[in-house]
Amino acid sequence: MKKLPLYILLTAAAVVMIYPLLWLVGASFKSNEEIFSSAWFVPSSIDLSVYVRAWRTVTPYTMGHYFLNTFLIIVPKTVFAVVSSVLVAYGFARFDFPLKRLFFALLMGSMFMPAIVTVTPLYMLWSRLGLHDTYVPLTLPALFAAEGAFVFMLVQFFRGVPREFDEAARIDGCGSLRLLVYILVPCIRPVIVSITVFTFLWTMNDFLTPLIMISSVEKYPLSLILRLSADSTGDGYELRKIIAMSVIGLIPSAVVFAAAQKRFIGGITEGGLSG
Amino acid sequence: MKKRSYRNPVGVGKYTGLLLIMPFIIGFSAFTLYPFAASFVLGLTDYDGVHSPGFIGADNFADMLAGSEFRGAVWTTLKYTLVLVPLKLAVSLLAAVLLNAEIKGMGVYRTIFYVPSILGSNLAIVIMWQFLFTSGGLADQIMESVGLPAIGWYGSSGSAMAIIVLLRLWEFGSAMILFLNALRDIPAEYYDAAKVDGCGRIRAFFRITLPLLGRVMFLNLVLQTIAAMQEFSAPYMITGGGPMKSTYTIGMLIYDEMFRFHNVGYANAVSWAFFVLVTAIVLVLFAVTRRRRGEDT
Numbered sequence: 067m068k069k070l071p072l073y074i075l076l077t078a079a080a081v082v083m084i085y086p087l088l089w090l091v092g093a094s095f096k097s098n099e100e101i102f103s104s105a106w107f108v109p110s111s112i113d114l115s116v117y118v119r120a121w122r123t124v125t126p127y128t129m130g131h132y133f134l135n136t137f138l139i140i141v142p143k144t145v146f147a148v149v150s151s152v153l154v155a156y157g158f159a160r161f162d163f164p165l166k167r168l169f170f171a172l173l174m175g176s177m178f179m180p181a182i183v184t185v186t187p188l189y190m191l192w193s194r195l196g197l198h199d200t201y202v203p204l205t206l207p208a209l210f211a212a213e214g215a216f217v218f219m220l221v222q223f224f225r226g227v228p229r230e231f232d233e234a235a236r237i238d239g240c241g242s243l244r245l246l247v248y249i250l251v252p253c254i255r256p257v258i259v260s261i262t263v264f265t266f267l268w269t270m271n272d273f274l275t276p277l278i279m280i281s282s283v284e285k286y287p288l289s290l291i292l293r294l295s296a297d298s299t300g301d302g303y304e305l306r307k308i309i310a311m312s313v314i315g316l317i318p319s320a321v322v323f324a325a326a327q328k329r330f331i332g333g334i335t336e337g338g339l340s341g
Numbered sequence: 342m343k344k345r346s347y348r349n350p351v352g353v354g355k356y357t358g359l360l361l362i363m364p365f366i367i368g369f370s371a372f373t374l375y376p377f378a379a380s381f382v383l384g385l386t387d388y389d390g391v392h393s394p395g396f397i398g399a400d401n402f403a404d405m406l407a408g409s410e411f412r413g414a415v416w417t418t419l420k421y422t423l424v425l426v427p428l429k430l431a432v433s434l435l436a437a438v439l440l441n442a443e444i445k446g447m448g449v450y451r452t453i454f455y456v457p458s459i460l461g462s463n464l465a466i467v468i469m470w471q472f473l474f475t476s477g478g479l480a481d482q483i484m485e486s487v488g489l490p491a492i493g494w495y496g497s498s499g500s501a502m503a504i505i506v507l508l509r510l511w512e513f514g515s516a517m518i519l520f521l522n523a524l525r526d527i528p529a530e531y532y533d534a535a536k537v538d539g540c541g542r543i544r545a546f547f548r549i550t551l552p553l554l555g556r557v558m559f560l561n562l563v564l565q566t567i568a569a570m571q572e573f574s575a576p577y578m579i580t581g582g583g584p585m586k587s588t589y590t591i592g593m594l595i596y597d598e599m600f601r602f603h604n605v606g607y608a609n610a611v612s613w614a615f616f617v618l619v620t621a622i623v624l625v626l627f628a629v630t631r632r633r634r635g636e637d638t
Binding site for chain 2: 069072073075076079080083084086087089090093101102104105150153154156157158160161162163164166169172173176178179180181182183184185186187188189190191207209210211212217232233236242267270271273274278288289292293296305308309311312313315316319320323327330
Protein backbone atom coordinates (compact mmCIF):
# COMPACT_ATOMS: atom_id res chain seq x y z
CA MET A 67 0.00 0.00 0.00
CA LYS A 68 3.03 2.20 -0.35
CA LYS A 69 1.61 3.25 -3.70
CA LEU A 70 -1.64 4.58 -2.29
CA PRO A 71 -0.64 8.27 -2.07
CA LEU A 72 0.54 8.11 -5.67
CA TYR A 73 -2.80 6.64 -6.76
CA ILE A 74 -4.70 9.34 -4.90
CA LEU A 75 -2.57 12.10 -6.41
CA LEU A 76 -2.84 10.71 -9.93
CA THR A 77 -6.57 10.17 -9.66
CA ALA A 78 -7.15 13.71 -8.42
CA ALA A 79 -5.06 15.07 -11.29
CA ALA A 80 -6.86 12.85 -13.78
CA VAL A 81 -10.22 14.18 -12.62
CA VAL A 82 -9.02 17.75 -13.13
CA MET A 83 -7.73 16.86 -16.60
CA ILE A 84 -10.84 15.10 -17.78
CA TYR A 85 -13.50 17.21 -16.07
CA PRO A 86 -13.79 19.93 -18.71
CA LEU A 87 -14.51 17.26 -21.31
CA LEU A 88 -17.13 15.59 -19.12
CA TRP A 89 -18.62 19.01 -18.47
CA LEU A 90 -18.78 19.63 -22.21
CA VAL A 91 -20.75 16.46 -22.88
CA GLY A 92 -23.03 17.06 -19.88
CA ALA A 93 -23.64 20.71 -20.77
CA SER A 94 -24.94 19.71 -24.19
CA PHE A 95 -28.08 18.48 -22.39
CA LYS A 96 -28.47 21.44 -20.05
CA SER A 97 -30.53 24.58 -20.41
CA ASN A 98 -28.70 27.91 -20.14
CA GLU A 99 -29.92 28.27 -16.53
CA GLU A 100 -28.72 24.82 -15.55
CA ILE A 101 -25.28 25.43 -17.09
CA PHE A 102 -24.83 28.46 -14.88
CA SER A 103 -26.29 27.00 -11.74
CA SER A 104 -24.48 23.72 -11.26
CA ALA A 105 -20.85 22.74 -11.54
CA TRP A 106 -21.74 19.05 -11.54
CA PHE A 107 -21.45 17.69 -15.06
CA VAL A 108 -24.36 15.22 -15.03
CA PRO A 109 -27.45 16.89 -16.54
CA SER A 110 -30.84 16.71 -14.80
CA SER A 111 -32.41 15.19 -17.88
CA ILE A 112 -31.21 13.86 -21.20
CA ASP A 113 -32.92 15.10 -24.29
CA LEU A 114 -31.19 13.96 -27.45
CA SER A 115 -33.17 16.28 -29.68
CA VAL A 116 -30.51 18.95 -29.14
CA TYR A 117 -28.18 16.80 -31.21
CA VAL A 118 -30.70 16.74 -34.03
CA ARG A 119 -30.82 20.53 -33.95
CA ALA A 120 -27.04 20.73 -33.69
CA TRP A 121 -26.67 18.41 -36.68
CA ARG A 122 -28.74 20.87 -38.73
CA THR A 123 -26.27 23.67 -37.82
CA VAL A 124 -27.05 27.35 -38.35
CA THR A 125 -26.58 27.13 -42.10
CA PRO A 126 -28.53 25.42 -44.89
CA TYR A 127 -26.11 22.49 -44.61
CA THR A 128 -25.89 19.73 -42.03
CA MET A 129 -22.89 18.71 -39.98
CA GLY A 130 -22.61 15.77 -42.38
CA HIS A 131 -21.82 18.23 -45.15
CA TYR A 132 -19.04 19.78 -43.08
CA PHE A 133 -17.63 16.39 -42.14
CA LEU A 134 -17.49 15.55 -45.81
CA ASN A 135 -15.71 18.85 -46.56
CA THR A 136 -13.14 18.12 -43.89
CA PHE A 137 -12.50 14.65 -45.27
CA LEU A 138 -12.14 16.08 -48.77
CA ILE A 139 -9.20 18.00 -47.32
CA ILE A 140 -7.82 15.21 -45.16
CA VAL A 141 -7.73 12.43 -47.75
CA PRO A 142 -5.61 14.12 -50.44
CA LYS A 143 -3.48 15.80 -47.79
CA THR A 144 -2.67 12.45 -46.20
CA VAL A 145 -1.84 10.77 -49.50
CA PHE A 146 0.35 13.73 -50.50
CA ALA A 147 2.11 13.81 -47.16
CA VAL A 148 2.88 10.08 -47.15
CA VAL A 149 4.17 9.94 -50.73
CA SER A 150 6.31 13.08 -50.56
CA SER A 151 7.71 12.42 -47.08
CA VAL A 152 8.67 8.85 -47.99
CA LEU A 153 10.47 9.96 -51.16
CA VAL A 154 12.36 12.75 -49.43
CA ALA A 155 13.27 10.62 -46.42
CA TYR A 156 14.46 7.85 -48.73
CA GLY A 157 16.71 10.34 -50.49
CA PHE A 158 18.20 11.56 -47.22
CA ALA A 159 18.56 8.13 -45.64
CA ARG A 160 19.97 6.08 -48.51
CA PHE A 161 21.76 8.35 -50.96
CA ASP A 162 24.67 10.69 -51.08
CA PHE A 163 24.38 13.89 -53.04
CA PRO A 164 25.79 17.42 -53.21
CA LEU A 165 24.74 19.82 -50.41
CA LYS A 166 23.06 17.02 -48.50
CA ARG A 167 23.96 18.44 -45.09
CA LEU A 168 22.70 21.89 -46.00
CA PHE A 169 19.37 20.55 -47.16
CA PHE A 170 18.98 18.43 -44.07
CA ALA A 171 19.70 21.44 -41.88
CA LEU A 172 17.06 23.41 -43.78
CA LEU A 173 14.60 20.57 -43.25
CA MET A 174 15.24 20.61 -39.53
CA GLY A 175 14.98 24.40 -39.49
CA SER A 176 11.64 24.29 -41.26
CA MET A 177 10.27 22.29 -38.33
CA PHE A 178 10.83 25.33 -36.14
CA MET A 179 9.11 27.75 -38.48
CA PRO A 180 6.08 29.50 -37.01
CA ALA A 181 3.25 29.18 -39.53
CA ILE A 182 1.80 32.54 -38.61
CA VAL A 183 4.59 34.50 -40.29
CA THR A 184 3.94 32.99 -43.71
CA VAL A 185 0.19 33.52 -43.63
CA THR A 186 0.04 36.92 -45.29
CA PRO A 187 2.45 36.34 -48.18
CA LEU A 188 1.00 32.90 -48.89
CA TYR A 189 -2.51 34.30 -48.88
CA MET A 190 -1.39 36.81 -51.50
CA LEU A 191 0.23 34.06 -53.54
CA TRP A 192 -2.80 31.77 -53.56
CA SER A 193 -5.17 34.65 -54.33
CA ARG A 194 -3.09 35.77 -57.25
CA LEU A 195 -3.19 32.21 -58.58
CA GLY A 196 -6.98 32.34 -58.31
CA LEU A 197 -6.98 29.48 -55.78
CA HIS A 198 -8.47 31.38 -52.88
CA ASP A 199 -11.61 29.67 -51.56
CA THR A 200 -10.54 26.27 -52.92
CA TYR A 201 -8.97 23.39 -51.05
CA VAL A 202 -5.72 23.69 -53.01
CA PRO A 203 -3.99 25.96 -50.45
CA LEU A 204 -4.96 23.53 -47.71
CA THR A 205 -3.83 20.35 -49.44
CA LEU A 206 -1.17 21.07 -52.06
CA PRO A 207 1.67 22.04 -49.69
CA ALA A 208 1.54 18.49 -48.30
CA LEU A 209 2.72 17.25 -51.70
CA PHE A 210 6.04 18.99 -51.04
CA ALA A 211 6.98 17.35 -47.76
CA ALA A 212 5.71 20.36 -45.85
CA GLU A 213 6.00 18.59 -42.49
CA GLY A 214 9.68 18.27 -41.70
CA ALA A 215 8.76 16.19 -38.65
CA PHE A 216 7.37 13.40 -40.85
CA VAL A 217 10.52 13.27 -42.95
CA PHE A 218 12.67 13.26 -39.84
CA MET A 219 10.66 10.41 -38.33
CA LEU A 220 10.93 8.39 -41.55
CA VAL A 221 14.68 8.96 -41.86
CA GLN A 222 15.11 7.52 -38.37
CA PHE A 223 13.12 4.44 -39.32
CA PHE A 224 14.87 3.96 -42.66
CA ARG A 225 18.16 3.90 -40.80
CA GLY A 226 16.83 1.03 -38.74
CA VAL A 227 16.32 -1.09 -41.85
CA PRO A 228 19.53 -3.07 -42.53
CA ARG A 229 21.37 -2.04 -45.69
CA GLU A 230 21.83 -5.71 -46.53
CA PHE A 231 18.19 -5.68 -47.65
CA ASP A 232 19.06 -3.02 -50.21
CA GLU A 233 22.17 -4.81 -51.41
CA ALA A 234 20.38 -8.11 -51.83
CA ALA A 235 17.62 -6.45 -53.81
CA ARG A 236 20.09 -4.56 -55.99
CA ILE A 237 21.98 -7.75 -56.79
CA ASP A 238 18.67 -9.19 -57.94
CA GLY A 239 18.42 -6.25 -60.33
CA CYS A 240 16.06 -4.04 -58.37
CA GLY A 241 16.18 -0.31 -59.22
CA SER A 242 16.07 2.47 -56.64
CA LEU A 243 12.35 3.02 -56.89
CA ARG A 244 11.33 -0.63 -56.90
CA LEU A 245 13.61 -1.18 -53.95
CA LEU A 246 11.77 1.54 -52.08
CA VAL A 247 8.29 0.30 -52.91
CA TYR A 248 8.79 -3.44 -52.46
CA ILE A 249 11.48 -3.69 -49.79
CA LEU A 250 11.55 -0.54 -47.69
CA VAL A 251 7.98 0.69 -47.55
CA PRO A 252 6.70 -2.57 -46.01
CA CYS A 253 9.31 -2.13 -43.26
CA ILE A 254 8.17 1.36 -42.34
CA ARG A 255 4.42 0.75 -42.36
CA PRO A 256 3.98 1.83 -38.71
CA VAL A 257 5.40 5.28 -39.49
CA ILE A 258 3.04 5.62 -42.41
CA VAL A 259 0.15 4.92 -40.06
CA SER A 260 1.49 7.60 -37.70
CA ILE A 261 1.70 10.14 -40.50
CA THR A 262 -1.89 9.37 -41.41
CA VAL A 263 -3.06 9.77 -37.83
CA PHE A 264 -1.22 13.05 -37.31
CA THR A 265 -2.35 14.52 -40.61
CA PHE A 266 -5.89 13.63 -39.61
CA LEU A 267 -5.70 15.21 -36.17
CA TRP A 268 -3.82 18.31 -37.31
CA THR A 269 -6.26 18.93 -40.13
CA MET A 270 -9.22 18.53 -37.79
CA ASN A 271 -7.63 21.10 -35.48
CA ASP A 272 -6.42 23.53 -38.11
CA PHE A 273 -8.21 26.82 -37.81
CA LEU A 274 -6.02 29.64 -39.10
CA THR A 275 -5.43 28.33 -42.64
CA PRO A 276 -9.08 27.63 -43.48
CA LEU A 277 -10.08 30.87 -41.73
CA ILE A 278 -8.10 32.94 -44.18
CA MET A 279 -8.37 30.75 -47.28
CA ILE A 280 -11.99 29.58 -47.30
CA SER A 281 -14.69 32.19 -47.56
CA SER A 282 -17.84 30.43 -48.74
CA VAL A 283 -19.91 28.78 -46.04
CA GLU A 284 -20.64 25.72 -48.17
CA LYS A 285 -16.91 24.94 -48.37
CA TYR A 286 -16.22 25.38 -44.65
CA PRO A 287 -14.42 22.61 -42.81
CA LEU A 288 -15.60 21.71 -39.30
CA SER A 289 -13.50 24.28 -37.43
CA LEU A 290 -15.04 27.16 -39.36
CA ILE A 291 -18.62 26.02 -38.93
CA LEU A 292 -17.97 25.77 -35.20
CA ARG A 293 -16.67 29.31 -35.16
CA LEU A 294 -19.66 30.52 -37.16
CA SER A 295 -22.15 28.95 -34.77
CA ALA A 296 -20.29 30.21 -31.71
CA ASP A 297 -20.45 33.71 -33.13
CA SER A 298 -24.12 33.61 -34.12
CA THR A 299 -25.74 34.66 -30.89
CA GLY A 300 -29.07 35.46 -32.56
CA ASP A 301 -32.55 34.08 -31.98
CA GLY A 302 -33.10 32.09 -28.79
CA TYR A 303 -29.39 31.88 -28.09
CA GLU A 304 -29.04 28.33 -26.95
CA LEU A 305 -25.70 27.39 -25.51
CA ARG A 306 -26.34 23.67 -25.54
CA LYS A 307 -26.78 23.64 -29.31
CA ILE A 308 -23.33 25.15 -29.83
CA ILE A 309 -21.94 22.78 -27.22
CA ALA A 310 -23.60 19.80 -28.92
CA MET A 311 -22.04 20.89 -32.21
CA SER A 312 -18.66 21.03 -30.48
CA VAL A 313 -19.17 17.51 -29.13
CA ILE A 314 -20.07 16.27 -32.61
CA GLY A 315 -17.02 18.05 -33.98
CA LEU A 316 -14.74 16.30 -31.50
CA ILE A 317 -16.00 12.80 -32.24
CA PRO A 318 -13.76 12.03 -35.26
CA SER A 319 -10.58 13.05 -33.42
CA ALA A 320 -11.65 11.17 -30.31
CA VAL A 321 -12.31 8.01 -32.32
CA VAL A 322 -9.00 8.21 -34.16
CA PHE A 323 -7.17 8.86 -30.91
CA ALA A 324 -8.88 5.90 -29.23
CA ALA A 325 -8.00 3.64 -32.14
CA ALA A 326 -4.39 4.78 -32.38
CA GLN A 327 -3.90 5.33 -28.65
CA LYS A 328 -1.15 2.73 -28.20
CA ARG A 329 0.87 4.44 -30.87
CA PHE A 330 0.97 7.67 -28.89
CA ILE A 331 1.62 6.41 -25.42
CA GLY A 332 3.07 2.98 -26.04
CA GLY A 333 6.61 4.23 -25.93
CA ILE A 334 6.84 5.59 -29.44
CA THR A 335 8.37 9.03 -29.61
CA GLU A 336 5.86 10.39 -32.09
CA GLY A 337 3.64 11.38 -29.18
CA GLY A 338 5.59 14.57 -28.83
CA LEU A 339 4.38 15.80 -32.18
CA SER A 340 0.88 16.52 -31.12
CA GLY A 341 1.19 20.16 -30.32
CA MET B 342 22.56 14.73 -38.68
CA LYS B 343 25.47 12.50 -37.91
CA LYS B 344 27.54 12.24 -41.01
CA ARG B 345 27.98 8.64 -41.94
CA SER B 346 29.31 8.75 -45.44
CA TYR B 347 28.57 5.79 -47.59
CA ARG B 348 29.01 5.57 -51.29
CA ASN B 349 25.94 5.35 -53.46
CA PRO B 350 25.17 1.85 -54.77
CA VAL B 351 26.65 0.85 -58.12
CA GLY B 352 24.76 2.41 -61.00
CA VAL B 353 23.27 5.19 -58.88
CA GLY B 354 24.41 8.65 -59.90
CA LYS B 355 25.05 11.45 -57.43
CA TYR B 356 21.89 13.22 -58.50
CA THR B 357 19.43 10.43 -57.68
CA GLY B 358 19.23 11.56 -54.06
CA LEU B 359 18.80 15.14 -55.12
CA LEU B 360 15.94 14.11 -57.38
CA LEU B 361 14.27 12.27 -54.52
CA ILE B 362 14.38 15.26 -52.19
CA MET B 363 13.13 17.56 -54.96
CA PRO B 364 9.64 17.83 -53.37
CA PHE B 365 11.28 19.27 -50.29
CA ILE B 366 13.45 21.70 -52.26
CA ILE B 367 10.44 22.97 -54.19
CA GLY B 368 8.25 23.12 -51.10
CA PHE B 369 10.86 24.89 -49.01
CA SER B 370 11.41 27.47 -51.75
CA ALA B 371 7.70 28.07 -52.31
CA PHE B 372 6.37 27.94 -48.76
CA THR B 373 9.29 29.21 -46.67
CA LEU B 374 11.82 31.13 -48.75
CA TYR B 375 9.29 32.81 -50.98
CA PRO B 376 7.07 34.06 -48.11
CA PHE B 377 10.15 35.33 -46.31
CA ALA B 378 11.24 37.36 -49.34
CA ALA B 379 7.72 38.38 -50.35
CA SER B 380 6.75 39.67 -46.92
CA PHE B 381 9.87 41.81 -46.84
CA VAL B 382 9.21 43.27 -50.29
CA LEU B 383 5.50 43.84 -49.61
CA GLY B 384 6.48 45.35 -46.30
CA LEU B 385 8.19 48.13 -48.23
CA THR B 386 4.94 49.14 -49.93
CA ASP B 387 1.67 50.81 -48.98
CA TYR B 388 -0.37 48.05 -50.65
CA ASP B 389 -3.98 47.91 -49.47
CA GLY B 390 -5.13 44.94 -51.54
CA VAL B 391 -7.01 47.14 -54.01
CA HIS B 392 -4.89 49.96 -55.39
CA SER B 393 -1.58 49.14 -56.99
CA PRO B 394 1.18 49.13 -54.42
CA GLY B 395 3.52 52.09 -54.09
CA PHE B 396 7.05 51.86 -52.78
CA ILE B 397 7.37 53.67 -49.46
CA GLY B 398 10.75 52.47 -48.31
CA ALA B 399 11.12 51.53 -44.68
CA ASP B 400 8.09 53.56 -43.54
CA ASN B 401 6.13 50.50 -42.38
CA PHE B 402 9.06 49.26 -40.37
CA ALA B 403 9.62 52.70 -38.86
CA ASP B 404 5.91 53.03 -37.99
CA MET B 405 5.94 49.60 -36.49
CA LEU B 406 8.86 50.34 -34.20
CA ALA B 407 7.66 53.81 -33.29
CA GLY B 408 3.99 52.97 -32.69
CA SER B 409 2.64 51.33 -29.58
CA GLU B 410 0.66 48.66 -31.40
CA PHE B 411 3.47 46.42 -32.56
CA ARG B 412 5.48 46.87 -29.40
CA GLY B 413 2.39 46.16 -27.32
CA ALA B 414 1.66 42.96 -29.23
CA VAL B 415 5.28 41.81 -29.01
CA TRP B 416 5.32 42.48 -25.30
CA THR B 417 2.01 40.64 -24.77
CA THR B 418 3.27 37.68 -26.79
CA LEU B 419 6.55 37.54 -24.89
CA LYS B 420 4.83 37.87 -21.54
CA TYR B 421 2.43 35.07 -22.43
CA THR B 422 5.34 32.89 -23.60
CA LEU B 423 7.41 33.60 -20.51
CA VAL B 424 4.54 32.67 -18.21
CA LEU B 425 3.26 29.65 -20.09
CA VAL B 426 6.41 27.84 -21.19
CA PRO B 427 8.15 27.41 -17.82
CA LEU B 428 4.85 26.36 -16.22
CA LYS B 429 4.18 23.86 -18.97
CA LEU B 430 7.66 22.39 -18.80
CA ALA B 431 7.44 22.06 -15.02
CA VAL B 432 3.98 20.47 -15.05
CA SER B 433 4.77 18.09 -17.90
CA LEU B 434 8.02 17.00 -16.25
CA LEU B 435 6.29 16.44 -12.91
CA ALA B 436 3.54 14.44 -14.61
CA ALA B 437 6.11 12.41 -16.54
CA VAL B 438 8.02 11.56 -13.35
CA LEU B 439 4.82 10.45 -11.61
CA LEU B 440 3.66 8.47 -14.62
CA ASN B 441 7.00 6.76 -14.94
CA ALA B 442 6.36 4.75 -11.77
CA GLU B 443 5.67 1.08 -12.32
CA ILE B 444 2.14 0.67 -11.06
CA LYS B 445 -0.99 -1.00 -12.36
CA GLY B 446 -3.35 1.03 -14.48
CA MET B 447 -0.69 3.52 -15.52
CA GLY B 448 -1.81 3.30 -19.13
CA VAL B 449 -5.17 4.77 -18.19
CA TYR B 450 -3.60 7.73 -16.41
CA ARG B 451 -1.24 8.36 -19.30
CA THR B 452 -4.15 8.38 -21.71
CA ILE B 453 -6.21 10.76 -19.59
CA PHE B 454 -3.31 13.17 -19.15
CA TYR B 455 -2.63 13.08 -22.85
CA VAL B 456 -6.17 13.53 -24.20
CA PRO B 457 -6.29 17.35 -23.81
CA SER B 458 -3.19 17.63 -26.01
CA ILE B 459 -4.85 15.69 -28.78
CA LEU B 460 -8.19 17.46 -28.71
CA GLY B 461 -7.06 20.74 -27.20
CA SER B 462 -6.28 22.73 -30.30
CA ASN B 463 -9.59 21.71 -31.82
CA LEU B 464 -11.78 24.76 -32.07
CA ALA B 465 -14.55 22.95 -30.19
CA ILE B 466 -12.35 22.95 -27.09
CA VAL B 467 -11.48 26.61 -27.50
CA ILE B 468 -15.19 27.42 -27.64
CA MET B 469 -15.82 25.27 -24.56
CA TRP B 470 -13.06 27.09 -22.69
CA GLN B 471 -14.74 30.38 -23.42
CA PHE B 472 -17.94 29.11 -21.76
CA LEU B 473 -16.09 27.73 -18.74
CA PHE B 474 -14.93 31.20 -17.77
CA THR B 475 -18.00 33.27 -18.55
CA SER B 476 -19.53 34.93 -15.54
CA GLY B 477 -21.26 32.26 -13.44
CA GLY B 478 -19.64 29.50 -15.48
CA LEU B 479 -17.84 26.41 -14.23
CA ALA B 480 -14.70 28.30 -13.15
CA ASP B 481 -16.73 30.70 -11.02
CA GLN B 482 -18.83 27.89 -9.57
CA ILE B 483 -15.74 25.98 -8.52
CA MET B 484 -14.22 29.08 -6.95
CA GLU B 485 -17.43 29.74 -5.04
CA SER B 486 -17.66 26.19 -3.79
CA VAL B 487 -14.25 26.55 -2.13
CA GLY B 488 -15.26 29.89 -0.69
CA LEU B 489 -13.47 32.23 -3.07
CA PRO B 490 -15.25 35.21 -4.57
CA ALA B 491 -16.24 34.95 -8.23
CA ILE B 492 -14.04 37.18 -10.33
CA GLY B 493 -14.90 38.65 -13.69
CA TRP B 494 -12.47 36.54 -15.66
CA TYR B 495 -12.79 38.61 -18.82
CA GLY B 496 -12.73 41.91 -16.97
CA SER B 497 -9.11 42.31 -15.98
CA SER B 498 -6.00 41.87 -18.05
CA GLY B 499 -4.32 39.42 -15.69
CA SER B 500 -7.26 37.04 -15.45
CA ALA B 501 -7.97 37.21 -19.19
CA MET B 502 -4.40 36.16 -19.84
CA ALA B 503 -4.81 33.44 -17.21
CA ILE B 504 -7.74 31.93 -19.14
CA ILE B 505 -5.53 31.36 -22.17
CA VAL B 506 -2.52 30.25 -20.16
CA LEU B 507 -4.70 27.69 -18.35
CA LEU B 508 -6.06 26.36 -21.63
CA ARG B 509 -2.61 25.78 -23.08
CA LEU B 510 -1.22 24.54 -19.79
CA TRP B 511 -3.97 21.94 -19.68
CA GLU B 512 -2.52 20.63 -22.96
CA PHE B 513 0.83 19.61 -21.52
CA GLY B 514 0.51 16.02 -22.76
CA SER B 515 2.82 16.13 -25.76
CA ALA B 516 5.68 17.63 -23.77
CA MET B 517 4.98 15.03 -21.08
CA ILE B 518 5.26 12.17 -23.58
CA LEU B 519 8.67 13.38 -24.74
CA PHE B 520 9.84 13.54 -21.11
CA LEU B 521 8.36 10.15 -20.39
CA ASN B 522 10.23 8.53 -23.26
CA ALA B 523 13.47 10.13 -22.15
CA LEU B 524 12.92 8.99 -18.55
CA ARG B 525 12.49 5.41 -19.71
CA ASP B 526 15.88 5.55 -21.39
CA ILE B 527 17.67 6.28 -18.12
CA PRO B 528 19.15 2.99 -16.87
CA ALA B 529 17.77 1.91 -13.48
CA GLU B 530 21.35 1.07 -12.37
CA TYR B 531 22.06 4.79 -12.01
CA TYR B 532 19.42 5.08 -9.35
CA ASP B 533 20.48 1.83 -7.67
CA ALA B 534 24.04 3.09 -7.42
CA ALA B 535 22.84 6.42 -6.01
CA LYS B 536 20.77 4.60 -3.43
CA VAL B 537 23.76 2.57 -2.32
CA ASP B 538 25.65 5.82 -1.87
CA GLY B 539 22.86 7.09 0.36
CA CYS B 540 21.39 9.52 -2.12
CA GLY B 541 17.71 10.33 -1.52
CA ARG B 542 14.98 10.38 -4.12
CA ILE B 543 14.83 14.15 -4.41
CA ARG B 544 18.57 14.51 -4.70
CA ALA B 545 18.69 11.72 -7.26
CA PHE B 546 16.15 13.65 -9.31
CA PHE B 547 18.27 16.79 -9.36
CA ARG B 548 21.63 15.05 -9.70
CA ILE B 549 20.77 12.24 -12.11
CA THR B 550 17.41 12.71 -13.79
CA LEU B 551 17.47 16.39 -14.58
CA PRO B 552 20.98 16.49 -16.13
CA LEU B 553 20.14 13.49 -18.31
CA LEU B 554 16.99 15.18 -19.58
CA GLY B 555 18.92 18.13 -20.99
CA ARG B 556 18.33 17.36 -24.63
CA VAL B 557 14.64 16.62 -24.40
CA MET B 558 14.20 19.64 -22.13
CA PHE B 559 15.72 21.77 -24.86
CA LEU B 560 13.52 20.22 -27.53
CA ASN B 561 10.42 20.88 -25.44
CA LEU B 562 11.58 24.40 -24.67
CA VAL B 563 11.98 25.25 -28.36
CA LEU B 564 8.79 23.55 -29.50
CA GLN B 565 6.67 25.10 -26.76
CA THR B 566 8.21 28.55 -27.21
CA ILE B 567 7.43 28.56 -30.91
CA ALA B 568 3.90 27.28 -30.32
CA ALA B 569 3.28 29.93 -27.67
CA MET B 570 4.67 32.75 -29.77
CA GLN B 571 2.23 32.08 -32.57
CA GLU B 572 -0.83 31.78 -30.38
CA PHE B 573 -3.82 32.96 -32.34
CA SER B 574 -6.98 30.89 -32.07
CA ALA B 575 -7.41 31.15 -28.29
CA PRO B 576 -7.25 34.96 -28.02
CA TYR B 577 -9.19 35.26 -31.27
CA MET B 578 -12.08 33.10 -30.05
CA ILE B 579 -11.97 33.54 -26.28
CA THR B 580 -10.97 37.09 -25.41
CA GLY B 581 -10.92 38.85 -28.76
CA GLY B 582 -7.53 40.18 -27.70
CA GLY B 583 -9.00 42.14 -24.77
CA PRO B 584 -9.52 43.59 -22.34
CA MET B 585 -7.54 46.62 -23.42
CA LYS B 586 -5.40 44.52 -25.76
CA SER B 587 -3.98 42.57 -22.84
CA THR B 588 -4.26 39.31 -24.80
CA TYR B 589 -3.60 40.84 -28.19
CA THR B 590 -0.82 38.64 -29.55
CA ILE B 591 1.32 39.15 -32.64
CA GLY B 592 -0.81 36.54 -34.39
CA MET B 593 -3.89 38.67 -33.80
CA LEU B 594 -2.12 41.81 -34.95
CA ILE B 595 -1.06 40.20 -38.22
CA TYR B 596 -4.55 38.80 -38.78
CA ASP B 597 -6.34 42.09 -38.06
CA GLU B 598 -4.02 44.27 -40.12
CA MET B 599 -4.21 41.88 -43.06
CA PHE B 600 -7.80 40.68 -43.10
CA ARG B 601 -9.77 43.29 -41.21
CA PHE B 602 -8.04 46.56 -42.05
CA HIS B 603 -6.40 45.45 -45.31
CA ASN B 604 -3.13 47.12 -44.46
CA VAL B 605 -1.33 44.55 -46.58
CA GLY B 606 1.98 46.38 -46.59
CA TYR B 607 2.03 46.88 -42.85
CA ALA B 608 0.84 43.32 -42.11
CA ASN B 609 3.68 41.93 -44.20
CA ALA B 610 6.21 44.15 -42.49
CA VAL B 611 5.00 42.83 -39.13
CA SER B 612 5.14 39.23 -40.39
CA TRP B 613 8.67 39.66 -41.58
CA ALA B 614 9.83 41.34 -38.39
CA PHE B 615 8.23 38.60 -36.33
CA PHE B 616 9.88 35.95 -38.47
CA VAL B 617 13.24 37.53 -37.71
CA LEU B 618 12.39 37.81 -34.01
CA VAL B 619 11.40 34.15 -33.67
CA THR B 620 14.46 32.99 -35.58
CA ALA B 621 16.63 35.11 -33.31
CA ILE B 622 15.03 33.66 -30.19
CA VAL B 623 15.50 30.09 -31.43
CA LEU B 624 19.14 30.79 -32.28
CA VAL B 625 19.70 32.33 -28.86
CA LEU B 626 18.13 29.28 -27.21
CA PHE B 627 20.46 27.08 -29.23
CA ALA B 628 23.50 29.14 -28.31
CA VAL B 629 22.68 29.47 -24.62
CA THR B 630 21.98 25.80 -24.14
CA ARG B 631 24.80 24.47 -26.31
CA ARG B 632 27.07 23.65 -23.43
CA ARG B 633 24.34 22.00 -21.40
CA ARG B 634 23.15 19.89 -24.26
CA GLY B 635 26.56 18.34 -24.71
CA GLU B 636 28.69 17.89 -27.80
CA ASP B 637 26.46 15.82 -30.02
CA THR B 638 24.30 18.54 -31.49
